[in-house]
Amino acid sequence: MTIIFGVFLLTLMVITALAIVHTQHLFVAVILSGIFSLLMAANFFLLDAADVALTEAAIGAGISTVLFLGALTLTGEAERYRSSSVNRVVALGVVAAITLMVIYATFDKPAFGDPQTPVQQHVAPWYIDTTANDIDIPNVVTAVLASFRGYDTLGEVFVVLTAGIGILFLFSATPTRRKKPQTEQESEVESTAEIKFGEGLRHFLIPQVVGRLLIPFILLFGLYVQFHGDYGPGGGFQAGAIIAAAIILYALLEGEARALRVIPQWVLTGMMAGGAILYSAVGVVCMMLDGNFLEYSVLAADPITGQHIGIIVIEAGVGITVTGVLLSIFHAFAGRRRF
Amino acid sequence: MYYVATIATLITMALALVRALQGPSVYDRVLAANMFGTKAVLLFSIIAFLYGRPDFLDLALTYALINFIGVFAILEFIRRRPNDAIEDDVTKGDVNDDNVVGR
Amino acid sequence: MALDIASWVLLSMGGLFVFIGGVGVLRMPDFYTRIHASSLTDTMGAILIILGIMLQAGASLAAIKLAMILLFLLITSPTATNALASAALLAGVRPCGTDPVMSADKGIDLDTNADAGSLGEGKDT
Structure with a gap:
């Protein structure tokens, strides 16, 4: 039964990970990565690794969301779409090679819980x-x-x-840019924003x-x-x-x-x-x-x-x-x- | 006897995940993520007893205590954000530069 | 034995409520109604399931921890939902079907963000 639960949670994790990669809205990606962290903690928990699960819980439940959102306030929310076909082909090649290597490596892995x-x-x-x-x-x-x-x-x-x-x-x-002197009105706006x-x-x-x-x-x-x-x-x-x-x-x-x-x-x-x-x-x-x-x-x-x-x-x-x-x-x- | 509740919780997590993936607005996603958190608390409690490891309840307690901080952060984030950039969720459509905020 | 039966009933009922809430989150028409469905799983589902486990735990440290979990869950998850509803309202998400009513006093809805907290609280709980 543990195996079934574990496989179920892992499937949800894969779906979440694909969605994180797919979305171009970074705010959505932050929320989904929160879900990913929860699933990860649940998986650790199922495998009896309570200490690791607790670490994942303590970091993933609050802090990582806060830090991600802090980063988003500084950068903006939409992924900048950048595609050159050469880069894409190279990236695809690298990813495919690594995937094949990882799959090949799993053949050597022992069965789950093998003593x-x-x-x-x-x-x-x-x-x-x-x-x-x-x-x-x-x-x-x-x-x-x-x-x-x-x-x-x-x-x-x-x-x-x-x-x-x-x-x-x-x-x-x-930052060295933005050195231009502020007009009075501008600085006033900024100070109210500050408050x-x-x-x-x-x-x-x-x-x-x-x-x-x-x-x-x-x-x-x-x-x-x-x-x-x-x-x-x-x-x-x-x-x-x-x-x-x-x-x-x-x-x-x-x-x-x-x-x-x-x-x-x-x-x-x-x-x-x-x-x-x-x-x-x-x-x-x-x-x-x-x-x-x-x-x-x-x-x-x-x-x-x-x-x-x-x-x-x-x-x-x-x-x-x-x-x-x-x-x-x-x-x-x-x-x-x-x- | 724990299996019924475990399976129900797992299925509900899957349903919440579907809602989180579908949207349509970001708030639906946050709601689903939050619900995911409380379901995780229940799941951890049940499984701790299913496996006879009641000392693992600390994990459920962690989530019960600090999972809501993320939602507060989201509220603060929305409050700080300029008003005009919020309306829709751009996952499905194209991303255009109007949606880039914060600068 | 009677304890086991009671525990079984509570756990199954809790599972049912959680499942119904999950279906509701998926099926309800708009954000604010989905909050309602989600709150079902956070309150009734959580109470029943954790009570069911507590019956199994008996008088032990685990039972106290479960009581704390239930207590904190019952405090934090409605708060989180309330904060979320405030955020959505602040960002201008309107409940479905209420557009005519809201547009009647349209003047106040987006310009009063400074004290939108009171607006948010009156709305949801």
């Missing part, structure tokens, strides 16, 4: 056995992510940080009330996901996205300027760097205590307690960085009116 495949026999059983003894937390995914493969996750955190820095650089550049943009959804009573009611619950749930990651699906990446979603909700309700007054940009920049530094610092502390880099066992007298401390601290670092980066990206998009 005899290398991936099930190589390190996975070792992780599952060792987690119970050495780390002693129920969620093996968190153990693998935060402890066994701590280097990889550190790398991911720095990738997120780099993405955030890149976007801040891109958006802090002031109107700055106020958020303050005139919409029901969204306002319900949104404000829910923000604390979303923050609380974010903290729950952050610190419950050892026991159930969750962890720093998901929690960071959920907390960022709560702040973005505030920014939507009250206007982006007010959200910046609550958490200024320098705090966000500090969070971006601080989380990554916190993560690395754990590794350095481990080295000072005569362990290897990121070998949490030396953090406490009892190795298992040491592992627990290490995992909680580095997950906090991940959460801080992700929150900072997502909010910085949001403000970079929302704070910029036009190019």
